[in-house]
Amino acid sequence: xxxxxxxxxxxxxxxxxxxxxxxxxAWLLFDGWRQARALEALEARGVKRRSAKDGAS
Amino acid sequence: xxxxxxxxxxxxxxxxxxxxxxxxxxxxxxxxxxYAMYLVFFVAPPDYQQGETVKIMYIHVPAAWLxxxxxxxxxxxxxxxxxxxxxxxxxxxxAAAPIGAAFTLAALITGSLWGKPMWxxxxxxxxxxTSVLLLFFLYLGLIALRSSIEDETLxxxxxxxxxxxxxxxxxxxxxxxxxxxxxxxxxxxxxxxVDPSMRTPLLISAVGFSLLFFALHMKAMRNEIxxxxxxxxxxxxxxxxxxxxxxxxxx
Numbered sequence: 259x260x261x262x263x264x265x266x267x268x269x270x271x272x273x274x275x276x277x278x279x280x281x282x283x284a285w286l287l288f289d290g291w292r293q294a295r296a297l298e299a300l301e302a303r304g305v306k307r308r309s310a311k312d313g314a315s
Numbered sequence: 316x317x318x319x320x321x322x323x324x325x326x327x328x329x330x331x332x333x334x335x336x337x338x339x340x341x342x343x344x345x346x347x348x349x350y351a352m353y354l355v356f357f358v359a360p361p362d363y364q365q366g367e368t369v370k371i372m373y374i375h376v377p378a379a380w381l382x383x384x385x386x387x388x389x390x391x392x393x394x395x396x397x398x399x400x401x402x403x404x405x406x407x408x409x410a411a412a413p414i415g416a417a418f419t420l421a422a423l424i425t426g427s428l429w430g431k432p433m434w435x436x437x438x439x440x441x442x443x444x445t446s447v448l449l450l451f452f453l454y455l456g457l458i459a460l461r462s463s464i465e466d467e468t469l470x471x472x473x474x475x476x477x478x479x480x481x482x483x484x485x486x487x488x489x490x491x492x493x494x495x496x497x498x499x500x501x502x503x504x505x506x507x508x509v510d511p512s513m514r515t516p517l518l519i520s521a522v523g524f525s526l527l528f529f530a531l532h533m534k535a536m537r538n539e540i541x542x543x544x545x546x547x548x549x550x551x552x553x554x555x556x557x558x559x560x561x562x563x564x565x566x
């Protein structure tokens with residue numbers, strides 16, 4: 259017998275929230291990593307932003 | 316004398332400031348959420364009617380709240396783009412759409428899992444549930460519209476117009492439980508109807524998830540700025556190589 263009624267629904271709700279947020283965080287981190295690598299690759303080929311050429315951040 | 320928004324309008328300055336703020340906002344949000352979860356599972360009492368099922372409220376309410384707040388942020392950013400041509404407004408609107416969609420999806424799923432044991436059904440086409448589902452489709456529409464137009468400026472403007480038209484969904488969601496006879500309970504009033512033993516964990520959870528939302532939005536904005544830099548540099552590289560080949564042919 260279920261010691262706490264509707265335990266499965268409570269667990270499922272928290273798991274669903276965790277999965278949605280974990281997926282979002284993972285996608286944002288991967289996207290940031292991908293853009294940073296692409297920018298580094300361009301700069302390594304000598305293609306730089308004007309501010310980078312001027313020595314600014 | 317520049318105003319704060321004018322100073323922040325510079326993407327390079329925004330990258331610098333957000334790079335310093337982001338770890339702190341994310342860490343503070345994580346600590347608040349962890350503390351809220353401790354209160355939810357070890358301190359907060361069961362509801363006299365719902366029993367332990369009320370624990371779903373501590374994630375469902377913040378998710379639903381942030382689903383609406385994200386759309387309000389998109390609407391404000393869209394207004395900023397169309398009226399003031401703020402350089403970061405379009406970046407902000409674009410970055411908030413998938414995050415808002417994710418929180419709306421979370422609100423729909425957790426609400427459905429709360430509804431089944433309490434109402435006896437996962438879904439009912441009542442005003443509150445249906446209007447939140449429409450909000451989810453609106454987010455998907457904004458994302459799809461933007462990605463279907465190659466011209467970044469045009470895509471930003473058209474998406475901003477759709478976002479401002481769609482803002483009418485927010486009062487419909489908010490007041491749906493008062494305007495129509497719905498299965499969904501009336502809005503949770505933080506100050507009066509919730510007992511303090513449940514209100515405190517709910518407020519802490521809401522603050523924690525809000526901080527997480529701002530951290531995610533900041534990260535998404537940073538990604539978008541980097542993407543635009545990559546795009547601009549790739550175009551300038553292509554133009555440079557075309558100029559070189561043209562001059563080689565001429566010689």
